[in-house]
Amino acid sequence: MKHTMIAAALAAFSATAASADSYTLQSAFGGLPVLHPTAERFVANVASLTGGEVEFSYHKAGELSPPFEIFDNVSAGALDAAWSYAAYASGKEPAAALFGSVPFGGDPLSYVSWLHHGGGLELWQEIYAPYNLVPMACGVILSEAGGWYTKEINTPDDLQGLNIRIGGLGGAILSKLGANAMSLPAGEISTSLETGRLDATELSFPLVDKLLGFDKVAKNYYFPGWHQPAGFIEFYMNKDKWDALTDAQRTAIEVSCADANLYAMGMAAGAQSAVLDEFRANGVDVKRFPDAVMDALRAAADEVYAEKSAEDAMFKKVIDSYRAYAADYNEYRALSDLN
Structure with missing residues (x-):
């Protein structure tokens, strides 16, 4: 009953947001360094590249949905899009964890190169397709601490x-x-x-x-x-909402995520010592x-x-x-x- 009420409330919010030419973007993170400014940059870039036709209403962790419920809410269309971490979906799809990080894997360059040039993205899309979701990397993360x-x-x-x-x-x-x-x-x-x-x-x-x-x-x-040793912030969107966009609008989102990949990695690289x-x-x-x-x-x-x-x-x-x-x-x- 609780989840039904939450979904209904989110659907009402999403419908209101859509009527205002914006799409709900729920983050699984709070205002954390690197992750938060990268999300803000992504939202601004999409709006700029689409001439304001696609605007994401960005919400930090818990504002509309608990972090571990975002996947289901975007899948159902109660939320339009997510800013999250793929391993959160590993309970449903074990392979999703490999798009959050690969323990004892390679460096950030090898990870994002595999995604875009080694068939990784196509596999990720295949995993999320049954859930009516379209995923992509939207921020490459440096090696974490142990x-x-x-x-x-x-x-x-x-x-x-x-x-x-x-x-x-x-x-x-x-x-x-x-x-x-x-x-x-x-x-x-x-x-x-x-x-x-x-x-x-x-x-x-x-x-x-x-x-x-x-x-x-x-x-x-x-x-x-x-x-x-390397990680991805993931962006994913409800496929019905994604398919309703024009080719140019979808390209604007993909280009903005490509920018976010480089921006997040560069922002973190010199800030640790x-x-x-x-x-x-x-x-x-x-x-x-x-x-x-x-x-x-x-x-x-x-x-x-x-x-x-x-x-x-x-x-x-x-x-x-x-x-x-x-x-x-x-x-x-x-x-x-x-x-």
């Missing part, structure tokens, strides 16, 4: 029994090592660390993590971000995971990929596509490496 821990992690055994906020495939991988992976919206993380509900969390890179105040409650900040210095000044120990922990995580990742490929044909199709492209990319990258 996470904040309230105690040191010196061996794989130290992960056993820890309650860790991490979503998607990263959570499945950590579960293999005995951790309790939990999925929580960003707004609930700091309180959960303070109360002891969580022992650790990952969210993003330093610039974003600073805003949430994790350095006040967890003093061990680990790298690398093995679970997300100063924040790390602030964390250190606040008593945070910034360090890398020990080699033994990384080896155990990599082995667990291989297990998860094998299991999910056996369970889901589309997951296997996507990860095989990614790995084939990565092999070609990595060969040339290795030959070009100056070190």
